[in-house]
Amino acid sequence: MAKVVVxxxxxxxxxxxxYLRKKLGREHDVTVVxxxxxxxxxxxxxxxxxxxxxPEQTMFExxxxxxxxxxxxxxxxxxxxxxxxxxxxxEDKSGIKEKLPYDYLVNATGPHLNxxxxxxxxxxxxxxxxxxxxxxxxxxREAYLESVARMEKGEKQRILIGTGHGMATCxxxxxxxxxxxxxxxxxxxxxxxxxxxxxxNEPKLGxxxxxxxxVKKYGYIMNSESFLKSLFAEQEIYYQxxxxxxxxxxxxxxxxxxxxxxxxxxxxxxxLIPQFHGTRLKYINREQKDITDQMTNPAGFMLVDGVYxxxxxxxxxxxxxxxxxxxLYRNIFAPGIAFAPPGTISQPFVNKNGVQITATPPRTGMxxxxxxxxxxxxxxxxxxxxxxxxxxxxxDMPGACIASIGKSVWNGAAATILMYPVAPDYDRYPDYGxxxxxxxxxxxxxxxxxxxxxxTMFIYKMKGHxxxxxxxx
Amino acid sequence: MQxxxxxxxxxxxxxIRQCKIYQLFRFIVLNIRIxxxxxxxxxxxx
Numbered sequence: 001m002a003k004v005v006v007x008x009x010x011x012x013x014x015x016x017x018x019y020l021r022k023k024l025g026r027e028h029d030v031t032v033v034x035x036x037x038x039x040x041x042x043x044x045x046x047x048x049x050x051x052x053x054x055p056e057q058t059m060f061e062x063x064x065x066x067x068x069x070x071x072x073x074x075x076x077x078x079x080x081x082x083x084x085x086x087x088x089x090x091e092d093k094s095g096i097k098e099k100l101p102y103d104y105l106v107n108a109t110g111p112h113l114n115x116x117x118x119x120x121x122x123x124x125x126x127x128x129x130x131x132x133x134x135x136x137x138x139x140x141r142e143a144y145l146e147s148v149a150r151m152e153k154g155e156k157q158r159i160l161i162g163t164g165h166g167m168a169t170c171x172x173x174x175x176x177x178x179x180x181x182x183x184x185x186x187x188x189x190x191x192x193x194x195x196x197x198x199x200x201n202e203p204k205l206g207x208x209x210x211x212x213x214x215v216k217k218y219g220y221i222m223n224s225e226s227f228l229k230s231l232f233a234e235q236e237i238y239y240q241x242x243x244x245x246x247x248x249x250x251x252x253x254x255x256x257x258x259x260x261x262x263x264x265x266x267x268x269x270x271x272l273i274p275q276f277h278g279t280r281l282k283y284i285n286r287e288q289k290d291i292t293d294q295m296t297n298p299a300g301f302m303l304v305d306g307v308y309x310x311x312x313x314x315x316x317x318x319x320x321x322x323x324x325x326x327x328l329y330r331n332i333f334a335p336g337i338a339f340a341p342p343g344t345i346s347q348p349f350v351n352k353n354g355v356q357i358t359a360t361p362p363r364t365g366m367x368x369x370x371x372x373x374x375x376x377x378x379x380x381x382x383x384x385x386x387x388x389x390x391x392x393x394x395x396d397m398p399g400a401c402i403a404s405i406g407k408s409v410w411n412g413a414a415a416t417i418l419m420y421p422v423a424p425d426y427d428r429y430p431d432y433g434x435x436x437x438x439x440x441x442x443x444x445x446x447x448x449x450x451x452x453x454x455x456t457m458f459i460y461k462m463k464g465h466x467x468x469x470x471x472x473x
Numbered sequence: 474m475q476x477x478x479x480x481x482x483x484x485x486x487x488x489i490r491q492c493k494i495y496q497l498f499r500f501i502v503l504n505i506r507i508x509x510x511x512x513x514x515x516x517x518x519x
């Protein structure tokens with residue numbers, strides 16, 4: 001009998017737990033450890049953060065799902081992993097600690113939102129907002145609706161959306177938020193009362209942390225920069241890229257750009273995505289020595305089977321991890337945001353003052369689900385006495401991004417972006433790094449319908465309802 | 474902060490983006506394309 005422990009019940013953790021339970025016999029034990037009792041469908045928090053969706057519609061209770069599936073559930077934080085002694089030290093909300101033994105461990109703990117990386121950033125200790133978790137999305141909603149109330153009284157408002165750190169990721173979520181805000185204000189008849197501004201660490205508009213996307217369209221090969229410029233021109237959104245936000249105060253953000261110019265931008269409402277770090281887990285060896293720095297990169301993401309330490313220009317497709325297995329402890333895996341990428345997809349940049357301004361690679365949504373499934377399949381391989389046989393590197397992984405531009409299923413819209421692979425492979429596709437037969441980008445009402453269907457389908461899948469495995473990650 | 478005015482979609486493009494009949498067709502096409510890419514990506518089996 002094997003004991004498999006999954007830390008985290010987000011996209012990758014939940015996918016891994018469901019596949020493990022499906023593929024392993026009942027003699028094997030699957031336990032999920034998650035600090036929160038609910039699963040949250042993060043992509044729809046964009047709508048929660050502006051009052052266009054009820055928070056309850058994005059969540060469901062995990063315990064009944066696990067009870068039905070025969071998965072054990074511990075509502076607790078993982079504090080320490082002891083890989084030699086094979087146990088996880090967990091702590092529940094009343095502070096009681098417990099040793100949870102495992103034979104195989106899935107570290108799907110997702111990100112630590114590193115608000116402290118930028119002075120004054122975030123809703124808890126600052127005045128900017130975030131839509132990265134349900135608590136923050138609700139706070140963003142209250143602040144946004146307050147701004148709307150001021151506009152209704154005739155006041156002008158400055159709305160600033162983007163990234164709040166030079167090394168932030170998830171530009172796609174911020175893009176959805178800014179375009180949805182535009183549409184919401186148009187719907188309310190208040191668009192002329194708002195100056196909407198985009199600030200980000202991307203090297204160019206439309207980079208989205210994946211180095212931009214090229215597509216064949218209208219007889220040309222176009223890139224996502226033109227696509228986004230067109231969207232921002234249509235929606236009259238001011239923008240500034242190549243910028244690291246360095247400090248946020250009550251009504252201004254202070255930034256530095258590629259040219260090492262320093263400046264400030266005034267705002268009334270700001271939603272700035274923080275830098276992501278790995279969760280604050282400690283790895284302790286047999287001698288009770290902290291080996292976290294051997295198991296993770298400096299940002300706290302777990303090192304897996306990738307090739308680390310290469311320069312950005314020297315990175316090849318084979319350097320990207322594909323089994324998500326720790327090289328030091330073969331029974332520990334890290335899917336989703338928890339694994340350390342070997343480098344960035346976007347071109348990194350350090351300005352003359354030494355400020356890093358680089359969009360880091362997104363590993364959310366589809367990538368998180370796929371890596372969760374691959375990890376589960378590899379653990380099943382090992383339990384059956386084989387080597388891990390399932391591989392899916394980001395340089396061999398498709399990506400589908402449906403970026404909402406307006407929620408309404410009658411007159412909303414979304415940008416449907418398809419790409420293959422997520423991380424460009426210039427050996428296979430020397431010109432653009434990706435397969436132009438697969439890549440596509442378009443805006444339309446059909447995207448809004450797809451986005452709404454995905455919301456319902458993924459919650460269905462994550463609940464493990466009949467046929468869940470037929471829905472692709 | 475800059476505001477650009479180039480490449481604004483024309484009235485025809487905006488109409489097509491909201492035309493329910495055409496968008497129903499695109500909904501079907503895009504779903505097939507997403508499923509095809511997700512289920513049968515052009516994997517590299519080198």
